[in-house]
Amino acid sequence: MTIAEPTVDAGERYSVFPFYICMDVSESMSGDPISAVNKQLPLLRASIGGDPAVAEVIRVAIITFSDTATSVLPLSDLSMVDAIPELAARGRTSYAAAFEHVHKVIESDYLAGRSAGERWYRPAVILISDGRPTDEAGRWQAALSRLTDPSWKRRPNILAFGFGDADPAVLSAVTSAKANRAFVAAQGADPATVIPELLGGLVQSIVSSSASVYGGQAQLEAPELSSMRAITVDELD
Amino acid sequence: MLSQGGEGAVFQLPLQPHLVFKSYRSQVERGDLESLVSWPGSLAPGVEDVVRLSSAWPTSVVSGADGEAVGILMPRAPRRFSVRHSDGQRRLATLSYLTCDPARPAKAYGLAVPPACGPGRFGIILALARLLAAFESSSPVVSHGDLSTKNVLWSLERDPEVFVIDCDSAELHWPQATPVRSRRRAMTPNWDDPSVEKGRNPTVATDRYSLGLIFLRVAGAANFPIQSFQRREGRVRVEFPVPSGPASRALVGANREVWHLCAKALSIEAPHERPRAAEWIDPLVEVVGALMEPGPISRFSRGAPRALLRGSPASVSDSCPTSDAPLAAEHVRDVSVEATVVAQGAAGRADKPAPGASGDPDDTGGGNEADDQGVAAALRKAKTSRVRTWWSSDATSLRYQTAAVAGAFWRWWLDAHRASLSAIRAGTLARLVALLVLDLLIVGLVVGFGAVLISPLVR
Structure with a gap:
């Protein structure tokens, strides 16, 4: 045969698709909302980690933020995780702490992954918040600019979900006002109802994304949620 | 509810655990579903x-109050x-x-x-x-x-x-x-x-x-x-x-x-x-x-x-x-x-096999000597590895031969009874009757043999 053919073999490796779930655990989340989160998080492990095909290409990290940000679950293959730690609510809502921490862990996880022979799709950051940032606007915006800096090759795509006192304008800014990236629940919606649907929808989205990884073109799909609406993009004057 | 998809939701039926009910979200043509349900009946x-x-082929159409098709019943996976x-x-x-x-x-x-x-x-x-x-x-x-x-x-x-x-x-x-x-x-x-x-x-x-x-x-x-x-x-x-x-x-x-x-x-x-x-x-x-x-x-x-x-x-x-x-x-x-x-062990991935739960590298390494055991042991958990070790012991030993004969008999017995179900469907009961007589004989032999073994102890 004279024409070179593309060759596929059994050792074909797939790039992994990392997801960083940034969960607001400020004081306002205490009570029912944080219980709802703790009840739903094991679903991540069961649905993503329980399917060998999904687990092979998806990596998930869980980061909580309040006054500070912490990796409660480092970036993991969920099939190898025994349990997802329980989250507790306390403190204020520092978006700056969240963005700075995510920037740091994406960089270090990427370098660790690359040295282990992994290839990455652009990571996805999923910000879930029930309030407005309590740190100064200048500080969290600077941290966000650093995270989304076009010159930083590992800059993630961001999806933002808000309920309770979350500000649609802030969520829109977090997602760089991209269409279908920021979602907010109706005013006064009960977080204990919104959270299960949101986390369930996210799991489905991540599972769907895994199929696109096998197809060779990973897609970040936002979940369809009846209790939340997409924040529309502003029209230009 | 067992699952939910784009077309509808699948529910288990508490009184008929071998079946599931799929409820459609949107209108489905009744005639289409009926054709599907009746299709296997046309086969030899x-x-x-x-x-x-080998399939969860739909068994009945479920109707709503106005006679419209709202869903179907299907066998549940064994x-x-x-x-x-x-x-x-x-x-x-x-x-x-x-x-x-x-x-x-x-x-x-x-x-x-x-x-x-x-x-x-x-x-x-x-x-x-x-x-x-x-x-x-x-x-x-x-x-x-x-x-x-x-x-x-x-x-x-x-x-x-x-x-x-x-x-x-x-x-x-x-x-x-x-x-x-x-x-x-x-x-x-x-x-x-x-x-x-x-x-x-x-x-x-x-x-x-x-x-x-x-x-x-x-x-x-x-x-x-x-x-x-x-x-x-x-x-x-x-x-x-x-x-x-x-x-x-x-x-x-x-x-x-x-x-x-x-x-x-x-x-x-x-x-x-x-x-x-x-x-x-x-x-x-x-x-x-x-x-x-x-x-x-x-x-x-x-x-x-x-x-x-x-x-x-x-x-x-x-x-x-x-x-x-x-x-x-x-x-x-x-x-x-x-x-x-x-080379053996290199088939598939270049990665070395992870330390398998069974502790038997042949189970995960692609070696073919273990193939038949792999079939036998497939999807059994790590704790069964002891049984497999026993099972694969020296083929000339008495316990291996006994187990092999017992295993062969058990497979034959299962196959024969499975075949008898087909015989009932085909309307030939003679085979089933013969099999039942044989079963009675086997039970009789086992009981008799047991009695002979136990009798010295009773005395």
Whole structure:
């Protein structure tokens, strides 16, 4: 045969698709909302980690933020995780702490992954918040600019979900006002109802994304949620 | 509720645990569903058995208050088509467990799946080919349309078996007529047929593509992402590693036909020339036979696909004419599949096998000496490794021979009783009566023998 053919073999490796779930655990989340989160998080492990095909290409990290940000679950293959730690609510809502921490862990996880022979799709950051940032606007915006800096090759795509006192304008800014990236629940919606649907929808989205990884073109799909609406993009004057 | 999808939701029925109810979200044509439900009744009894035993074929249409169709009843997958993870939870045994590196389920879930190119894997593909041959043997021809990882369940508990679900989306293709079912039927990404244009429904040839793809992925224990290459480049060459030893003799020596079939099945240039499912049966039987050939362990090991080798009296391959096209590699221009022998343990992934829960490197490393044990032990958890060690002990020992004879008798007894169910359906009760008499004799012998053994103790 004279024409070179593309060759596929059994050792074909797939790039992994990392997801960083940034969960607001400020004081306002205490009570029912944080219980709802703790009840739903094991679903991540069961649905993503329980399917060998999904687990092979998806990596998930869980980061909580309040006054500070912490990796409660480092970036993991969920099939190898025994349990997802329980989250507790306390403190204020520092978006700056969240963005700075995510920037740091994406960089270090990427370098660790690359040295282990992994290839990455652009990571996805999923910000879930029930309030407005309590740190100064200048500080969290600077941290966000650093995270989304076009010159930083590992800059993630961001999806933002808000309920309770979350500000649609802030969520829109977090997602760089991209269409279908920021979602907010109706005013006064009960977080204990919104959270299960949101986390369930996210799991489905991540599972769907895994199929696109096998197809060779990973897609970040936002979940369809009846209790939340997409924040529309502003029209230009 | 068991699951929820785009079309509707599936519920379990507490009073009929062997059935599930699928409720449709939108209006579905009643006539279409009724045609589906009645279709297996038009098949020859042996062929109908294949469909009933290997698929969740809809059994009744459920009507609403105004007589409109609101859903269907389907058989629930038997328990043996599930696996139990180390966390104790049972999950459907989807193809995902077979299309990944066997080290992954061992490490992540404590499951021992058979190594790449093991006979159990070919047995599963053969079971699927038999079902699809039954689909193709009838008029109207039936196509499933989405033979994906989640829709094809497998088991090695008895013989290698498949159980295909989501059959209510199957399509009946009447000769020289437009398809009766016109519902939009989407294919699962990564399991789709690249010759079907976006937005179009799968065709009869789609199931033939799926069989080729499943052959490649299940036999090779890898994902072989060929569709993206086919879409982008039009042509693709697949390098399939075969471990040296018995597998290489079975797959690279005389039984090369499967590779030609695979290449033809995956062609997007000539989808109409893809081989019918029935054409796969004999070559697959040969491969399974060749893999089972050597050694006393192969002959006796539990779970070996012996029943598949015998063929049934109403074999679907007899009722389905094979394509006239000669089997020649040069007819397939866009796909080539090359089986290359690699050193044992190197087949599949370059990675070293993870420390499997069974502690037996042969379970995960692709070595073929352990193949038959792999079949026997498939999907048994780590704690059973002690039993396997006992089982594979010296073939000349008395306990091995006793166990082998007992195992052979047990398989014969199960097969005979399974066959008797077919006999009842076929209306011949004589065989069943003879079998019952034999059962009584066996019980009598066991009781008598026991009494003789116990009597000295009683005195």
